[in-house]
Amino acid sequence: MIQLTEITRIFHMGDQAVHALNEINLSIKSGEYVSIMGPSGSGKSTLLNIIGLLDKPDSGHYELDGKIVTDLSETEQAQIRREKIGFVFQTFHLVPRLTAAENIELPLILSGLAPKERHTRVNEALLAFELQDRAQHRPSELSGGQRQRVAIARATIMRPTAILADEPTGNLDHQIGAEVMTLLENHHKTGTTLIVVTHDRELGARAHRQIAMRDGKIMIDQANDTI
Amino acid sequence: MTLSDTLHLSFKAIMSYRIRSILIVFAMALGVAAVIVLTALGDGARRYVVNQFSSIGTNLLVVMPGRAETSGSFPGMVLGQTPRDLTLKDAQLIGQLPQVKRYAPLNVGVAELSAANRLRDVTVLGSNANILPIRHMKLAQGSFLTQGSGHSAQIVLGAKLAQEFFPRTNAIGQRIRLGENRFLVSGVLVPQGESMGFNTDEVVIIPIDYAQSLFNTTSLFRILVEAKSHNQIQSTKQAILNSLKQSHDGEEDNTVITQDAVLATFEKILHALTLSVAGIAAISLIVAGILIMNVMLVAVNQRTTEIGLLKAIGANTTDIRRLFFMEALWLSLAGAIIGFLLGQFGSLLIRLIYPQLPAWAPIWASLAGVVVALITGILASLLPASRAAKLDPVTALSKK
Incomplete structure (x- = not known):
């Protein structure tokens, strides 16, 4: 359960204040599939960063699973990111010197899990995302689709309650992008909340609930009747 | 993590x-x-x-004539006095001190050494038999200037000199000229090489009396003293200074340096x-x-x-x-x-x-x-x- 109340985020560009988010009120239930769309600079990525606790709002408060998380310490927020949130980025953000398996393992390492347990979990993930023969390859030796699969495996390895994807198909061609979306949606079907930021209408239309933003405000928030 | x-x-x-x-x-x-x-x-x-x-001696003290003054002038100068020389009598006086294990008076000079058509200048040490243990030198062969036989014309050669002058024969018992005098080679030193810039392989040692007459002097260059133990070095130094002061009419005109302090x-x-x-x-x-x-x-x-x-x-x-x-x-x-x-x-x-x-x-x-x-x-x-x-x-x- 994500509950945003009057969230405002202001960026300062020179002497001009830009309202990236302007008193946003938003409630997303656990297990929902939401797409956030809008033109560049509409505030959709900022909204995602705030939901993912990467960014702090200038005002308003944010309740996650019944707990106000806006005022938590940096360490506590890091723990929530680790345990409850999985990020998927447009540019994958894999660590170039680590192999696919090691990249997937990273969140487990950060959580302090024992190596043996980590090994089993990583192998399961490699299998689930059909990456077993790519396990020892570095990101530079992987195709775009494979990289994003590694990134999704990494985002889901901690079994988070929400997956936040920021333009997950932005660097992929249409077919591979569709495959990646299917992977994310499959994971959503296991009960995970899925929030996808995109400016691809077709992709956005796949979500059960569509939010359109402009100038830091939510313009449209509608359920997808076709599904 | x-x-x-x-x-x-x-x-x-x-x-x-x-x-x-x-x-x-x-x-x-x-x-x-x-x-x-x-x-x-x-x-x-x-x-x-x-x-x-350390190799030049143990518990070593060196007595030198004259006094290092910081006042810039020797007090005796006003009275028309010069610093008194060290003499053999001073050395004997020091030898009687209870803290002193042994002493060796020392005169140093250069003289011409010649034998069997060979000739060279050598450094001459005039001393007594104690110089050997005090300076940690050893004899390779023969005997040293035996104590008490200070008047016999004996000479001890450094290893290199013995080799140079008597390459094929045994040096012991050979006659050799030093300056005007003839000496009997009684011993040869063990080669030691250079220590503190002083090469014992190229010196000759003769009895102090001969050295004094050779260099026409009655004064000593140094007196080397070995204290009985390490703890007694300071008291020995004091005792030497006191006894010399007494014999020099109350004038403190000698310097004693200890190996310890220099070290x-x-x-x-x-x-x-x-x-x-x-x-x-x-x-x-x-x-x-x-x-x-x-x-x-x-x-x-x-x-x-x-x-x-x-x-x-x-x-x-x-x-x-x-x-x-x-x-x-x-x-x-x-x-x-x-x-x-x-x-x-x-x-x-x-x-x-x-x-x-x-x-x-x-x-x-x-x-x-x-x-x-x-x-x-x-x-x-x-x-x-x-x-x-x-x-x-x-x-x-x-x-x-």
């Missing part, structure tokens, strides 16, 4: 930037090695001098030299530390997106700080260890090339080199590590 994972991840980072890491480790190693090798040299020189100086001074000077050389070498360690800082700052800059990602997947500031801290620690640790080995190897090379120089780095220097390397490495990592930890994840992730 557990400690072993932190160590492992930071180690991986070092291994993947190989050239960069090798260069830093090399710089650090060079600094540590410099500290070790230079202190080994300095301390080796100190030990060399101390050994040399201590040498040690002090050379130790200070070692320390300052080590200090100079330590500067290179600090330079290496600055290098580490610079490289780590570049690393933070290069890996900004990676840091952002780590934060996004749940690393907290402590995790990030530790990762970068460990990375610098690995680098300085590797540098310290390699530098230590390099330094020991360098000292070994010096010892092989100059066997007479005991170039062992003192333990404190090796330890200090390694510890300073680690500390500079750690200090140098603090700023980059905290800069990495403070990065804002959103900005970090959006960096291209």
Whole structure:
């Protein structure tokens, strides 16, 4: 359960204040599939960063699973990111010197899990995302689709309650992008909340609930009747 | 994140930037090695001098005529007096002191030595039989100027002289001319080589009476005194000064230096030299530390997106700080260890090339080199590590 109340985020560009988010009120239930769309600079990525606790709002408060998380310490927020949130980025953000398996393992390492347990979990993930023969390859030796699969495996390895994807198909061609979306949606079907930021209408239309933003405000928030 | 994972991840980072890491480790190693090798040299020189100086005698005191004055003028000058010479009588007086184990009066001069058509100038020591034990010299063959037979015209030759003058025959029992007088070779010294710039292989020793008549003098150049024990050196010095003062009509016109005091001074000077050389070498360690800082700052800059990602997947500031801290620690640790080995190897090379120089780095220097390397490495990592930890994840992730 994500509950945003009057969230405002202001960026300062020179002497001009830009309202990236302007008193946003938003409630997303656990297990929902939401797409956030809008033109560049509409505030959709900022909204995602705030939901993912990467960014702090200038005002308003944010309740996650019944707990106000806006005022938590940096360490506590890091723990929530680790345990409850999985990020998927447009540019994958894999660590170039680590192999696919090691990249997937990273969140487990950060959580302090024992190596043996980590090994089993990583192998399961490699299998689930059909990456077993790519396990020892570095990101530079992987195709775009494979990289994003590694990134999704990494985002889901901690079994988070929400997956936040920021333009997950932005660097992929249409077919591979569709495959990646299917992977994310499959994971959503296991009960995970899925929030996808995109400016691809077709992709956005796949979500059960569509939010359109402009100038830091939510313009449209509608359920997808076709599904 | 557990400690072993932190160590492992930071180690991986070092291994993947190989050239960069090798260069830093090399710089650090060079600094540590410099500290070790230079202190080994300095301390080796100190030990060399101390050994040399100890080898000339044990519990040794040297009595010299005249007095080192700090007032600039000798007080006796006003009365038209000159400093009194040391005489054989003074030497005998000293010999009667209870603290004195033995004494040897000494006259030194140069005279012409000739035998069997060979001729050369030699340094002549005039003394008594005690000079041998006092100066730690040994006879290779024959007998020394036997005590009491001071009036027989005996001569003891240095090893090299015996070899030069009597290459094929045994030198003992041969006749040899020194100046105007004829001497009977009674003994040959064991070759000792040079010590304190004085080569005993090229001297001859004759009884003090002959030396005094040879050089036409009644005064002594020095009196060498050996105290009975190390503890008695100071009291011996005082006793000698007192007894000479008495016999010289209350005038303190002699100087007694002790081997101990000279040795201590040498040690002090050379130790200070070692320390300052080590200090100079330590500067290179600090330079290496600055290098580490610079490289780590570049690393933070290069890996900004990676840091952002780590934060996004749940690393907290402590995790990030530790990762970068460990990375610098690995680098300085590797540098310290390699530098230590390099330094020991360098000292070994010096010892092989100059066997007479005991170039062992003192333990404190090796330890200090390694510890300073680690500390500079750690200090140098603090700023980059905290800069990495403070990065804002959103900005970090959006960096291209």
